[in-house]
Structure formats: structure tokens, C-alpha cells
Amino acid sequence: MKHIVLTGGGTAGHVTPNIALIPKLKEAGYKISYIGSYDGMERKLIEDLGIPYYGISSGKLRRYFDPKNFSDPFRVVKGYFEAKKLLKKLKPNVVFSKGGFVSVPVVLAAKACKVPALIHESDMTPGLANKLCIPSAAKVCCNFPETVKCLPENKAVLTGTPIRQELLSGDAREGLKFCGFNAAKPVILVIGGSLGSVAVNNAVRSILPELLKDFQVIHLCGKDKLDASLNGTEGYVQFEYIKDELPDLFAAADLIISRAGANAICEISALAKPNILIPLSANASRGDQILNARSFERQGYSKVLEEESVNAQTLQSAIREVYENRQTYINAMKKSSHTDSIGRILSLIQECERK
Numbered sequence: 148m149k150h151i152v153l154t155g156g157g158t159a160g161h162v163t164p165n166i167a168l169i170p171k172l173k174e175a176g177y178k179i180s181y182i183g184s185y186d187g188m189e190r191k192l193i194e195d196l197g198i199p200y201y202g203i204s205s206g207k208l209r210r211y212f213d214p215k216n217f218s219d220p221f222r223v224v225k226g227y228f229e230a231k232k233l234l235k236k237l238k239p240n241v242v243f244s245k246g247g248f249v250s251v252p253v254v255l256a257a258k259a260c261k262v263p264a265l266i267h268e269s270d271m272t273p274g275l276a277n278k279l280c281i282p283s284a285a286k287v288c289c290n291f292p293e294t295v296k297c298l299p300e301n302k303a304v305l306t307g308t309p310i311r312q313e314l315l316s317g318d319a320r321e322g323l324k325f326c327g328f329n330a331a332k333p334v335i336l337v338i339g340g341s342l343g344s345v346a347v348n349n350a351v352r353s354i355l356p357e358l359l360k361d362f363q364v365i366h367l368c369g370k371d372k373l374d375a376s377l378n379g380t381e382g383y384v385q386f387e388y389i390k391d392e393l394p395d396l397f398a399a400a401d402l403i404i405s406r407a408g409a410n411a412i413c414e415i416s417a418l419a420k421p422n423i424l425i426p427l428s429a430n431a432s433r434g435d436q437i438l439n440a441r442s443f444e445r446q447g448y449s450k451v452l453e454e455e456s457v458n459a460q461t462l463q464s465a466i467r468e469v470y471e472n473r474q475t476y477i478n479a480m481k482k483s484s485h486t487d488s489i490g491r492i493l494s495l496i497q498e499c500e501r502k
């Protein structure tokens with residue numbers, strides 16, 4: 148039986164594409180194992196699926212000063228030796244990495260153990276973790292056509308991003324029922340990225356009384372970001388993170404307000420949901436979400452509000468504009484061509500794996 152090791156973690160965006168691949172990998176007869184960090188959010192997401200999970204030591208590699216910069220390199224080195232030991236034991240034919248810092252020692256260890264590794268970059272420009280992995284990777288899959296030119300020619304493959312297929316078959320009525328909503332008012336779904344976003348949460352909550360006159364609001368606000376004072380507000384529900392019901396909530400949504408993480412925006416456009424993107428500011432990141440969002444805006448899929456310009460007034464007028472012109476946005480998204488990302492990646496895996 149062929150054996151694949153999946154890796155990736157830190158935020159859900161480095162895990163959900165792996166989850167999207169799992170049904171097809173099983174169908175193709177693969178035994179699947181996962182290497183992630185000891186205590187990252189990937190652990191529960193993967194263990195809940197019954198996939199054997201192996202934790203390794205992991206640290207963040209930063210380009211800015213932080214006291215942890217002194218201890219984290221040691222954790223990464225420890226993780227490398229742990230990953231090497233695991234790969235020798237598991238003897239996989241291939242490794243597939245969705246990125247995030249925990250994936251760096253795994254991909255480097257795969258190279259040392261002569262196991263071909265494929266890596267996937269969802270953002271327009273490669274992040275630091277993937278940059279470190281590129282020299283050790285057999286192939287680099289990417290999501291945006293613009294990314295190909297940043298990658299070695301013999302390694303770059305435009306595959307798109309694998310999307311969990313169950314997201315495409317949600318039931319709007321079930322979504323409304325789950326939230327205790329009715330069909331009288333349209334629904335806004337707010338997604339602040341897999342960890343939530345204080346900026347998005349505050350902006351939405353600041354205009355809530357106004358919003359609730361015309362809409363019902365489902366708010367995925369992130370871990371530890373619930374606002375107890377809003378419990379019981381008619382037409383408003385908040386959740387830290389939603390797993391099983393996400394397809395139904397997506398189906399129930401008439402408009403989505405979201406961070407511009409690569410996975411969330413690919414899911415939103417595949418579902419052709421009118422949306423407002425509030426990308427993570429360049430002050431808090433390398434600015435990848437801004438590039439993701441602007442690319443979607445250029446294609447007519449999204450309205451973009453930069454974090455610095457979000458306030459009650461700009462958000463309200465963006466909601467009004469997108470809702471009024473929703474059909475134009477829907478048409479643009481429906482026209483876009485969708486690659487069969489899961490099938491494309493599966494055939495690349497089969498091409499590269501150790502026979």
C-alpha cells in the first residue's frame with residue numbers, strides 16, 4: 148500500500164487544503180499519516196478525522212525581534228531530528244506539505260531521507276516557511292498564476308487550491324435553523340480568518356444595531372473572541388470556530404465579510420458569494436492578503452476595504468453597494484474557470500512519489 152505523509156499547520160489555512168485532499172487520497176488507496184506540531188490547531192482537526200497524527204517540536208521563524216527568537220531555532224532543529232526519525236519509521240512514498248512553520252523540518256527531513264516532497268503555496272507570494280522548503284521540494288504547487296514567476300521554473304505547477312468538497316453542498320435551510328434564523332431577512336456571514344480578527348470583529352460589532360435592521364448576522368469570530376454582552380441579540384449569532392456546519396452556514400449566506408486568507412477567498416469564490424474582503428494589514432504581515440484581495444477585486448469578485456480605512460461608515464456603504472450589485476459579483480465569480488485542484492495535485496503526487 149502506498150503511504151503519504153501530510154504536513155502543515157499553525158492556522159487552519161495550512162490544514163484545510165490537506166483535509167480537502169484526504170477523501171481522494173483514500174479513494175486512490177493511500178495510507179495517510181500526518182506530522183504536525185505537538186499542540187497546534189492542526190492536531191484536533193486531523194485527529195477528529197481518525198488520521199494517525201505525529202507531533203514534533205516546532206518554532207516560528209521570524210524576521211522581527213522577539214525574545215523567542217533565541218529558543219525557537221533550537222525547537223526547529225529538534226523538530227528536524229524528530230521528523231527524520233518519524234520518516235525513517237513510517238517509510239512514506241511521498242510527503243505533501245501545505246506550509247506553515249511546522250512543515251519546514253518535515254520537508255528538509257524528507258529530502259535527507261530521499262522521500263520526494265511536494266509543497267503548496269496558497270498565497271500570491273511564497274511565505275518564509277515555503278521559501279525555506281523550495282530547494283528541498285520536488286514540486287511547488289501554487290494557487291495564483293502570478294506566483295509561478297516567483298518560483299523555480301522546473302518546480303512550479305499552477306494547481307489552484309484544494310477545497311473541501313462538502314462545502315459545495317450545504318443546505319441553506321439547515322444553516323438558518325442552526326442559527327435560529329428565518330428567511331425574512333438576508334444573512335451576512337462574517338469570517339475573521341481561522342484565528343479570528345479583532346479588527347474585523349470590532350468593525351462589525353460597532354455597526355451591529357444598524358445592520359440588524361436589514362440583515363441577520365452569523366459571526367465566526369475566532370478563539371477567545373466571543374462577546375458575551377451580545378448573547379441573545381435577536382438576529383445575531385457568534386461562534387469561535389465552526390467545523391461540521393460550515394457548508395450550511397455558507398449556503399445560508401447572502402453576503403460574506405471576510406479576511407483575505409487564500410483559502411477562505413477561494414472557497415467564497417467557488418461558492419459565488421458576494422463578498423467584502425478586509426485583508427490583514429501589511430503592518431502585521433508580509434502583505435500577502437492585500438495582494439490576494441486586490442487580485443480578486445481586479446477580477447470583479449470582491450469589494451476590498453483595507454484595514455486602515457475600515458470604520459462604521461465605510462463598512463456600511465460597502466455592504467450596501469455589494470448587496471445592491473450582488474448579481475454582478477455573482478456573475479463574475481460564476482464565469483471564472485475552476486481547475487480541478489484536487490485531481491491535479493493527486494496526479495502530481497503520483498508522478499513524484501517513490502515507486
Ligand SMILES: CC(=O)N[C@H]1[C@@H](OP(=O)(O)OP(=O)(O)OC[C@H]2O[C@@H](n3ccc(=O)[nH]c3=O)[C@H](O)[C@@H]2O)O[C@H](CO)[C@@H](O)[C@@H]1O
Pocket residue numbers: 158159160161163269270338339340341342367387388389390393407408409410411412414427435436
Ligand atoms: C494570520 C495569517 O497568518 N493568515 C494566513 C493564513 O490564513 P488563515 O489560516 O487564517 O485563513 P485561510 O482563509 O487561508 O483559511 C482558513 C480556513 O479555515 C476555515 N474556517 C474558518 C473559520 C471557521 O470557523 N471554520 C473554518 O473551517 C475556512 O473555511 C478556511 O478553509 O493562511 C493563509 C493561507 O496561507 C494566508 O493567506 C493568510 O494570510
